Amino acid sequence: RGCWQKKGSKLPEEVKKAKEKELEEVKIKLAQDEKERKKNDKAKKYAIKYKYVKFIEKQKVVRQMAKIRKRLAKTFSKDGQETQDETKLRERMQSLEADLEYITKFPCNRKYVSLFPTGGVTPEHQNRIDSIRAVIGQSGKDENNEKNNKKNNEKNKEKNKEKNEKNEKQEMKEHNTDDFFTEVQDSDSDMDHKDADKDMEISKNEGVQEIKSKFKFKSKFKSKSKFKSNSNPNPNLNP
Structure with a gap:
C-alpha cells in the first residue's frame, strides 16, 4: 500500500528533474531519427528521379573523354615540346574530368542541376x-x-605501441637483471650460512674431541693413581 502514491501527491524534486531530463533526451533522439529518416527518404526520391538524367550525361562525358584520348594519342610534336592543340586537348580533358566528378559526386539530398540543360546554360x-x-x-x-588524420592517428598509434613495447622490454630486462643479482646475493648468503654452519660444526667436533681427550687423560691418571695406592697402601712403613 505504501508503494502507491495517493492522488495529488508530488514526486521528490530530484526524481522529477531526472525524469524531465530523460524525457528531453528521448525527444531529442526522436527528432534526430526523424530528421535522418526524412533525409534518407529525400535522397532515395532524388536518386530514383534523376537516375536516368545522370546516366545520359555520364555517358556523354565518358564518350567525349574517349575521343580526346584518341586525339591525344595521335597528337605529338617532332621536337618533343607540347603543341597548342595538345595543350587545348589536355585542358578539355581536365574540364571533362571535373564534369564526371560533378555527376558522380553530386549531393544526394539536392535536386540535380543538369550540365546540359535543354534550353542551354544561362548565367x-x-x-x-x-x-x-x-x-x-x-x-x-x-x-x-x-583520411590524412586517420593515417596520422594510425601512425601515432603504431609509434606509441612500439614505444610501449620497447619500454616493456627494457623494464623486463632491468627486472631480470635485478632478479639475477638478487639470486646471486641469496646464493652467496646461503653459501655463507652453509660455511658458517660448517665452521660451527667443525668447531663443535673439535671441542668434543678435546673434551674426550681430556676425559681420557683424567681417567688414565686416576687409574694410575689408584694402582699406586693399592700397591703401597702405607708409604711411611718400610718393608
Whole structure:
C-alpha cells in the first residue's frame, strides 16, 4: 500500500528533474531519427528521379573523354615540346574530368542541376553549377583531411605501441637483471650460512674431541693413581 502514491501527491524534486531530463533526451533522439529518416527518404526520391538524367550525361562525358584520348594519342610534336592543340586537348580533358566528378559526386539530398540543360546554360544556371562544384570540392578536401588524420592517428598509434613495447622490454630486462643479482646475493648468503654452519660444526667436533681427550687423560691418571695406592697402601712403613 505504501508503494502507491495517493492522488495529488508530488514526486521528490530530484526524481522529477531526472525524469524531465530523460524525457528531453528521448525527444531529442526522436527528432534526430526523424530528421535522418526524412533525409534518407529525400535522397532515395532524388536518386530514383534523376537516375536516368545522370546516366545520359555520364555517358556523354565518358564518350567525349574517349575521343580526346584518341586525339591525344595521335597528337605529338617532332621536337618533343607540347603543341597548342595538345595543350587545348589536355585542358578539355581536365574540364571533362571535373564534369564526371560533378555527376558522380553530386549531393544526394539536392535536386540535380543538369550540365546540359535543354534550353542551354544561362548565367543563373551556371552559378548553381559552380556552387555545387564548390560544395563537392570542399567535401573532397574534407575527405582527404579525414583520411590524412586517420593515417596520422594510425601512425601515432603504431609509434606509441612500439614505444610501449620497447619500454616493456627494457623494464623486463632491468627486472631480470635485478632478479639475477638478487639470486646471486641469496646464493652467496646461503653459501655463507652453509660455511658458517660448517665452521660451527667443525668447531663443535673439535671441542668434543678435546673434551674426550681430556676425559681420557683424567681417567688414565686416576687409574694410575689408584694402582699406586693399592700397591703401597702405607708409604711411611718400610718393608
